[in-house]
Amino acid sequence: MIEARGLTKRYGATAAVDDLSFTIRPGMVTGFLGPNGAGKTTTMRMILGLDYPTAGMVTVNGKPYAKLASPMREVGALLDARAVHGGRSARNHLLCLARTNHISRRRVDAVLDLVGLANVAGKRSRGFSLGMSQRLGIAAALLGDPEILIFDEPVNGLDPEGIVWIRTLMRSLAAEGRTVFVSSHLISEMENTADHLIVVGRGRLLADSGMAEFIAGSSGQVVLARTPQPDALGRALNAAGATTSTGEPGIVQVRGLTEDVVADIAFANGIRLNHLAPARVSLEQAFMELTADSVDYHGQSPVDTQPAHNGSEA
Incomplete structure (x- = not known):
């Protein structure tokens, strides 16, 4: 179990982590999400004693x-996959770690096989791709067979097979009762992996909840209505304050009204509904909504960068 209480890290006047409190429990994968600069890596470094908190x-x-x-x-961690002596082979890198921690050579071979590097164990790590370096870093994290595992962006550089592999590995480790704490910018992958979420923005806690609870709490819930009269339904719902859009033929997407209200409006206007159900909101949508005010750098939409049309042609 990992527990943070009032955790704060300041660099001059800037608070990288600001009064952060949470508990990471065993038996589940806890995802750590936040925009760039939100304080995720700094928090993980403080957990591992690499940075000292200003307070808490x-x-x-x-x-x-x-x-x-x-x-x-007790704790296995992957923070920087490239933090390896490039002149050492994968096996020798792990052997150095094993010998200084009284871990057997047999365990080194076991984790090399587990992460899929057994066939390249004798090659120097400087020639590894980012994906292979990630696998080596994961092997090092697993070397001591710890009960707590911390991974910072573990899927970077992995191909689709590798992403499925690390997802399955993390979930299997959690199923064994271990504590698994993982950060990632791949929100869609986190949705398939994590059971619980810690979300931070500008160093402060924004959410600490289960995956389903987090998504359900999004105000961006959408109702899908299928009707042979989509235009009439859209007009009636817009008049009631909803925001509507059309996708597939006969499907109206409704924001701002519940299913019951949509049904009542359709009935009052004599509009036939063939189907009415909530649309599934993705983790990405819920995350973007929650962290919108915590993003430091906003890119322009491609539409915004187009030159204004003045009616003339070159």
């Missing part, structure tokens, strides 16, 4: 990381 504290199984008797056997 964070503990691993009730102790600061620095006071764990055998850290690698």
